[in-house]
Amino acid sequence: xxIFSRLLNVFGCSRLHHDIAEELNSHLxxxxxxxxxxxxxxxxxxxxxxxxxxxxxAKVVVCMDSLRADVIFGWRQIRKxxxxxxxxxxxxxxxxxxxxxxxxxxxALLLRPLPVSHADRLYAMVLRGIGPDGTSRDSDSNExxxxxxxxxxxxxxAELIAASWAERTDLTFRSDSETEKAxxxxxxxxxxxxxxxxQRLDVCCARVxx
Amino acid sequence: MKxxxxxxxxxxxxxxxxxxxxxxxxxxxxxxxxxxxxEEVLRVEEGSLYPALHRMEEAGWIRAEWVxxxxxxxxxxxxxxxxxxxxLAVEESRWRMVTSAVNRVLRMx
Numbered sequence: 001x002x003i004f005s006r007l008l009n010v011f012g013c014s015r016l017h018h019d020i021a022e023e024l025n026s027h028l029x030x031x032x033x034x035x036x037x038x039x040x041x042x043x044x045x046x047x048x049x050x051x052x053x054x055x056x057x058a059k060v061v062v063c064m065d066s067l068r069a070d071v072i073f074g075w076r077q078i079r080k081x082x083x084x085x086x087x088x089x090x091x092x093x094x095x096x097x098x099x100x101x102x103x104x105x106x107x108a109l110l111l112r113p114l115p116v117s118h119a120d121r122l123y124a125m126v127l128r129g130i131g132p133d134g135t136s137r138d139s140d141s142n143e144x145x146x147x148x149x150x151x152x153x154x155x156x157x158a159e160l161i162a163a164s165w166a167e168r169t170d171l172t173f174r175s176d177s178e179t180e181k182a183x184x185x186x187x188x189x190x191x192x193x194x195x196x197x198x199q200r201l202d203v204c205c206a207r208v209x210x
Numbered sequence: 211m212k213x214x215x216x217x218x219x220x221x222x223x224x225x226x227x228x229x230x231x232x233x234x235x236x237x238x239x240x241x242x243x244x245x246x247x248x249e250e251v252l253r254v255e256e257g258s259l260y261p262a263l264h265r266m267e268e269a270g271w272i273r274a275e276w277v278x279x280x281x282x283x284x285x286x287x288x289x290x291x292x293x294x295x296x297x298l299a300v301e302e303s304r305w306r307m308v309t310s311a312v313n314r315v316l317r318m319x
Contacts, residue, residue, distance in 0.1 A: 006268070019286075020260075020264075022283075022284060022286075023237065023260070023285075023286045024256075024260065025283075026236065026237075026238075026279075026283055026284065026285045026286065027236075027237050027238045027256065027260075029281070029283060030236070030238035030239070030285075031238060033281075034238075034242070045256050046255075046256060046257055047257075050257065051256060051257050051260050051261070054257070054260070054261040055260050055261050055263075055264040057261075058261055058264040058265040058267075058268050059264055059268060
């Protein structure tokens with residue numbers, strides 16, 4: 001008997017029980033036909049139910065059978081108290097939905113890498129200096145000539161990309177009849193190649209050579 | 211001598227051997243054959259026999275089919291398969307090994 005047959009027997013319990021019971025009853029009939037007293041034959045035979053369960057365990061996948069029995073028992077319990085069951089299901093659904101939403105947020109903000117090439121080697125550079133009040137101050141702004149000098153200095157080890165502040169502006173596409181709001185940001189021309197953004201359809205960029 | 215359950219571990223061997231000699235037996239016939247052939251020294255309990263038969267059927271050593279009896283009831287009869295013959299050879303070999311080892315101990319001890 002293959003594992004497939006044993007799995008099918010999990011869902012065909014009534015037929016299996018009937019077959020095993022019929023076989024055990026046939027044994028009793030043979031014992032009575034051979035001359036044994038019917039009462040004595042049944043007494044010496046013992047517990048039919050126990051033998052049936054032992055034989056059944058050999059013909060089913062026991063863990064699947066236990067799972068089936070538990071599912072049926074659980075379904076019956078749910079049907080006994082529908083109001084409480086609905087409240088529990090809704091609460092569980094709400095909790096799972098909330099957890100999923102929070103995880104998606106954390107995944108998008110913190111866990112998932114940026115959709116650029118070599119995201120693990122992308123750094124934001126700041127300049128640390130002394131402010132007018134004499135305290136240490138970090139700044140991520142640069143004059144363009146200074147940026148070019150720094151880029152040239154680290155050319156063998158790194159690539160610097162400049163990006164301006166993003167500002168909200170009006171954009172038109174194909175015709176002036178429809179104006180849309182978008183964020184505009186000036187970046188270094190080589191940024192697209194460095195970050196492999198050339199195939200990204202959701203990044204609308206215009207390369208302007210200065 | 212008190213008839214105890216001296217069939218521990220050898221029930222499969224006895225059933226396979228009986229079916230190799232007398233194919234197409236039902237459970238009661240197997241139980242009776244063990245009792246009669248052993249001159250009532252060995253007795254198979256129904257609670258041991260049927261689980262063992264169904265286990266061996268699941269293992270593919272024996273196959274079963276329903277047959278109609280004259281009384282109108284059905285009986286489930288068993289016969290040995292090719293895999294069962296191989297298993298019988300294995301069981302017989304193991305039995306001879308165990309019994310010869312026991313005999314050696316009994317002689318030497």
